[in-house]
Amino acid sequence: MIPDLPGFGFTSKPDSGFDKKTIAQRLRDFVRALGLSRIALAGHDLGGHVAYAYAAQWPEEVSHLVFIESSLPSFGQEEAMDVSKGGSWHFGFNMAGDISEELVRGREKLFVEHFMRREKVGLFDSNSVSDADIAYYARALQRPGALRSSFSYYRTLPIDRGDNLVWGQTPLPMPVLAIGADWGYGPASEHTIRRVAKDVQGAIIRRCGHYPAEERPSELARVIIDFLAKTKSISR
Amino acid sequence: MSYKLDDFRHQLLRAGDVNIHAVVGGDGPPLVLLHGWPQTWWEWRKIMPVLAERHTVVALDLRGAGHSDCTQGGYDKASLAKDVHGAMGALGFERYAVCGHDIGAMVALALAFTHREAVTRVAILDAPMPGWSQWEANFADPMVWHFAFHMKRDLPERLIYGREFDYVSVFFADRTFNHGALPVAEVEVYARAMAKPGNTRGGLEWYRAFPEDHANALGWKRDPLTMPVLALGGDRRWGPKIVAMLEEFATNVSGGSIRECGHWLAEERPAETTKALLEFFAK
Numbered sequence: 001m002i003p004d005l006p007g008f009g010f011t012s013k014p015d016s017g018f019d020k021k022t023i024a025q026r027l028r029d030f031v032r033a034l035g036l037s038r039i040a041l042a043g044h045d046l047g048g049h050v051a052y053a054y055a056a057q058w059p060e061e062v063s064h065l066v067f068i069e070s071s072l073p074s075f076g077q078e079e080a081m082d083v084s085k086g087g088s089w090h091f092g093f094n095m096a097g098d099i100s101e102e103l104v105r106g107r108e109k110l111f112v113e114h115f116m117r118r119e120k121v122g123l124f125d126s127n128s129v130s131d132a133d134i135a136y137y138a139r140a141l142q143r144p145g146a147l148r149s150s151f152s153y154y155r156t157l158p159i160d161r162g163d164n165l166v167w168g169q170t171p172l173p174m175p176v177l178a179i180g181a182d183w184g185y186g187p188a189s190e191h192t193i194r195r196v197a198k199d200v201q202g203a204i205i206r207r208c209g210h211y212p213a214e215e216r217p218s219e220l221a222r223v224i225i226d227f228l229a230k231t232k233s234i235s236r
Numbered sequence: 237m238s239y240k241l242d243d244f245r246h247q248l249l250r251a252g253d254v255n256i257h258a259v260v261g262g263d264g265p266p267l268v269l270l271h272g273w274p275q276t277w278w279e280w281r282k283i284m285p286v287l288a289e290r291h292t293v294v295a296l297d298l299r300g301a302g303h304s305d306c307t308q309g310g311y312d313k314a315s316l317a318k319d320v321h322g323a324m325g326a327l328g329f330e331r332y333a334v335c336g337h338d339i340g341a342m343v344a345l346a347l348a349f350t351h352r353e354a355v356t357r358v359a360i361l362d363a364p365m366p367g368w369s370q371w372e373a374n375f376a377d378p379m380v381w382h383f384a385f386h387m388k389r390d391l392p393e394r395l396i397y398g399r400e401f402d403y404v405s406v407f408f409a410d411r412t413f414n415h416g417a418l419p420v421a422e423v424e425v426y427a428r429a430m431a432k433p434g435n436t437r438g439g440l441e442w443y444r445a446f447p448e449d450h451a452n453a454l455g456w457k458r459d460p461l462t463m464p465v466l467a468l469g470g471d472r473r474w475g476p477k478i479v480a481m482l483e484e485f486a487t488n489v490s491g492g493s494i495r496e497c498g499h500w501l502a503e504e505r506p507a508e509t510t511k512a513l514l515e516f517f518a519k
Contacts, residue, residue, distance in 0.1 A: 083384040084372040092381030099406040103395040114391055 003030055005050060007149025009140050018152035019159040024053035028061070040228055042066035044213060046153050048189070049073070049160060052196070056167035059174060064231065066224055067193045068179045069210050073161040075168060076192040080185075081157075088120070094154035101147045108147070109138035121210040124183045128215040164196075172197035177227040179203050179220065184210035201227065239278055239425060241285065244293075248303075251322025254310075257303035258323055259295045262288025265356075266329040267517060268320060269295040272338020272363065273439050274404045276302035276429045279337065282506035283513070290514060291333075296323055298340065300438025302429055311441035312448045313339075313366065317347035321354060333517050335359035337502065339442045342366060342449065345485060348463065349456040359466040359513055360482055360491075361501050362474045366446060367453025368481050382407070386443035393436050400436070401427035411499040413472045418503055453485075461486035466516040470497035470504065490516070 004011040006026050007018065017023070027050060031039055040063050043051030048070025055062040071077040081091040094100055104111050113134050117126045141147055176197045178190035182204055190202035203223045208216045240246070244261035259277050267287060269280045277295035287293045297304040299319050300311060310316075320343065324332050333356050336344030341363040348355045364374050375383060385392055396403050404427045408418050430436050467482040468491045469475030475493025482489045494505050494512070501509045 078376075082375055083387060084375045087384075089384035089388040091384075092378070093385045095378065096381045096385075097406075097410075099403065102402050102406070103399060107395060110394060 001031075001034060003027065005047065007146070007152065013143075013145030013149045018149065019156040019163065020049045020053040021057070021160070021163045023050050023153075024057060027054055028058060037061060038063055040064040040066070042068060042224060043070060044068040045070055045210070049153075052172075052193075053160070053163065053167075055172055055174065056164075056170075056196070059172060062174050064228055065172065065174055065176045065193075065197070066179065066227065067176060067189055068212060068220070069181055069184045070189050071185070071192050072164055072196065073157050074164040075195045076188060077157070077161075080188075090115075091154060091157070094151045095157070097155075100151050104141075104147055108141040109135060112137045112141065116211060121184045123209040123211060123215055124181075124207050125215065129211065133214070168196045173199070175199045175201070175227070175231040177201050177203060177223070177231075179205065179212065179223060181205050181208040181210060181212050181215075183208060184212070201231070203227075239281075241281055243288070244284065244295075249323040249326040251319045251326060254299055254305040254307060254319055256299070256305075256319055256323040257297040258327070259284075260293070260327065262291055262293045264291045265517075266324065266327075266332040267291040267293055268324055268332055268334050269293065270298065270320065270334065270336035270340030270343050271295070271301070272336075272340045273442060274407060274426050274430055275338070276426065278302075278425055278429075279500070280502055283502050283510045286510045287513065291517065292329075294324065294327065294329075294332075296320060298343065298442075300441055301435060306434030306438040309441075311438075312445040312452070313342045313346035313442075314350055314449075314452055316343045316442075317350050320347055321351050324354075330354060331356055333357040333359075335361065335513060336363075337361040338363045338499070346449070346452070346456075348461050348465075349453075349485075352461070352463070355463060357464045357466070357517055357519075358461070358486075359468065359516060360478065361509075362469040362478065362499050364474065365453065365481060365485065366449035367457050367485065369484060370477075370481075371450055379411070383443060383446070386440045387446060389444065392440055396430075396436055400430040403427075404430060408500070411473060412504060413470065413496055413498040414504040417505075418500065422503070457485050462488065464516070464519065465489045465491075466512070467491035468501065468509070468512055469493055470499055470501060471495050472497060473499045 007013050038061050041051045048067045055065045079085050080087045116129050178193045180186050180189045194200050205212050205216050205219050212220045244259050248255045249258050271279045276297050280295045284293050300306050334344045341360045344358050348358045405423045465482050465486040467478040469478040471493035479491050494508050497505045
């Protein structure tokens, strides 16, 4: 099952509730609406924050966690947000408030293309995501409320920081696979998740930037399938 | 930007390899005023006439702003300070007092360190200084999210283009206590100045030079300034921290907060700002 998270794509764009604790609760409602109770869960980038919030709140309902090119507030994210330590400008920009929407409105394609093809952690092969793909994401951001929702995932990072600190005191019990890309975050995803989980394996995908599902789809699928097949989860 | 003040003359000054736009008037010992971002010499308009009763007042546009040149490089604060010293020399002033606000305050401090013999007194208005012990920690303050945005190359120019007024007006509003002081027509002056080809980039270059500025200032502060320094801030912005901050750089610091004031001292509280500056520069 591959949902558009709340605020993204064709999923509705709520007024509030963009902290990852609330997003994870909505995601769990979606899972239960499908008649499922226990799932393997994979999250990329901010989706990794959501996946962690889900696994931390309902550990018995998550058989496996796959954490792809992601970080967590309180457990490594702060460094990525601090330009004086080599972090990225876009956290502060996305969090700034209405001015962020105002500057990006009508320039969504420029914005999306910048991130996917940026010089740091962007695509290793800039053609592995086509102009049509970028236009598709840009159109999704052009829908009313989409920019606000997307930026709201960033504006709630300070709330997530507090929630993560509480959850982080109890390490995740399920097997976790942390996947990094050598031209993306590298080993940082594994370093982060090791601080909040006890059963962690790491994998690095080579010649790949921050978007492995699009740049190295077969390699990514293979490491996930192998992990799910070979790693027995404690059944409940 | 055909904005003029009675009894002041506009001129270009040759400073090294750049042309610097200056607005000059008054009589008495010279005082140069250095504006910040997203501004020009115009930020001093309310206080220039009174200062000019006792000083020869020179309000400059920094390299990258207003009618001064927008060069490819040379935006570190030591280079901007060299521009200021060159412009003052072109006017025939070897020794002078300096007052800077925001980015202009960083330039004023750099000028004092790199031209100690020329600078008689320094007034620093409402800004964090590169080299300050909290400089790097300050990047985490949500009020300075724009530091990181401006330091990013190329993209901010594209996002701001055509939306200069939207950007500048939000930037002012978020840092103002006395909102009556900055009506739309005044904000438009700055937005139009930013929309001049090259000026958006010029202003952003001041931020892109921060790593170099910080490294330079860490070296300078090992030999603190001995001339008098006035450190003034709005009580709603840098006022509570600014004296202790400047004491890291200088041995003779006075100052504090201006009450009920945000970041824009000379526009939000012109009378109080003028009084503090005149008292300091008269000593």
